[in-house]
Amino acid sequence: MSRRMIIAGNWKMNKTPAETTAFIETLKPLVAGADADVVCCVPAIDLVPAVQAAKGSNISIGAENMHYEESGAYTGEIAPNMLVSAGVSHVILGHSERREYFAETDETVNRKVKKSLEHGLIPIVCCGETLTQREQGITIDWIRQQVKIAFLGVSAEQAAGCVIAYEPIWAIGTGKVATAEQAQAVCAAIRSLIRELYGVETAEAIRIQYGGSVSPSNAAELFAQPDIDGGLIGGASLKPDFAKVVNYK
Numbered sequence: 001m002s003r004r005m006i007i008a009g010n011w012k013m014n015k016t017p018a019e020t021t022a023f024i025e026t027l028k029p030l031v032a033g034a035d036a037d038v039v040c041c042v043p044a045i046d047l048v049p050a051v052q053a054a055k056g057s058n059i060s061i062g063a064e065n066m067h068y069e070e071s072g073a074y075t076g077e078i079a080p081n082m083l084v085s086a087g088v089s090h091v092i093l094g095h096s097e098r099r100e101y102f103a104e105t106d107e108t109v110n111r112k113v114k115k116s117l118e119h120g121l122i123p124i125v126c127c128g129e130t131l132t133q134r135e136q137g138i139t140i141d142w143i144r145q146q147v148k149i150a151f152l153g154v155s156a157e158q159a160a161g162c163v164i165a166y167e168p169i170w171a172i173g174t175g176k177v178a179t180a181e182q183a184q185a186v187c188a189a190i191r192s193l194i195r196e197l198y199g200v201e202t203a204e205a206i207r208i209q210y211g212g213s214v215s216p217s218n219a220a221e222l223f224a225q226p227d228i229d230g231g232l233i234g235g236a237s238l239k240p241d242f243a244k245v246v247n248y249k
């Protein structure tokens with residue numbers, strides 16, 4: 001089965017609203033012919049201008065985080081219906097930076113995944129090991145645990161529409177990209193876990209991205225791997241060169 005590629009930028013804490021509008025306008029014609037879903041995940045304050053600027057184009061807009069409650073006394077947080085009503089379609093959940101600096105756990109990620117699906121958002125569920133864990137030989141066990149908990153209570157039908165981003169923490173923002181073989185091995189293990197949990201149909205439908213120092217020079221090799229269905233791009237998504245990653249073929 002051939003899955004449609006999904007190439008998403010994660011802007012992290014970069015770009016003002018004005019910069020967002022200008023950047024999306026620049027990007028639109030550069031990715032117009034893309035043979036992949038193109039998503040820009042942007043800071044909360046940039047969501048509305050990004051959706052506005054992307055109107056009529058093939059660029060979808062995603063958030064970088066979301067709360068798992070509908071509303072309430074959660075100062076500084078964004079609720080799922082706020083994202084939906086702003087025209088946002090995707091949301092990154094459980095990025096390693098959220099886990100490290102903002103105390104996100106597998107359990108909160110699971111609550112967010114379920115809530116995002118209730119609202120019709122497409123979650124990009126992140127997982128990844130540290131360098132120590134890789135050296136200890138526990139990468140696959142760790143990733144299986146993260147993914148298994150993230151998908152607790154998620155139905156096969158819901159899981160089929162989700163995106164999982166495998167991002168080895170040692171490769172994020174370091175310029176140290178995983179080899180295509182390393183990335184493929186973990187993405188294949190994730191797909192086989194999804195097969196165990198949900199069956200072959202869901203495993204064939206779910207899309208699995210690689211993230212970590214993806215650039216125009218390594219995208220083609222990574223994205224050619226059978227279990228890699230695109231990428232989650234940090235630094236390289238902030239410049240018009242992101243279009244070269246999107247048009248990697």
Ligand SMILES: O=C[C@H](O)COP(=O)(O)O
Nearest residue numbers: 010172173212213234235
């Ligand atoms: O979400 C994106 C990743 O953290 C990768 O970031 P990077 O491409 O700057 O290494």
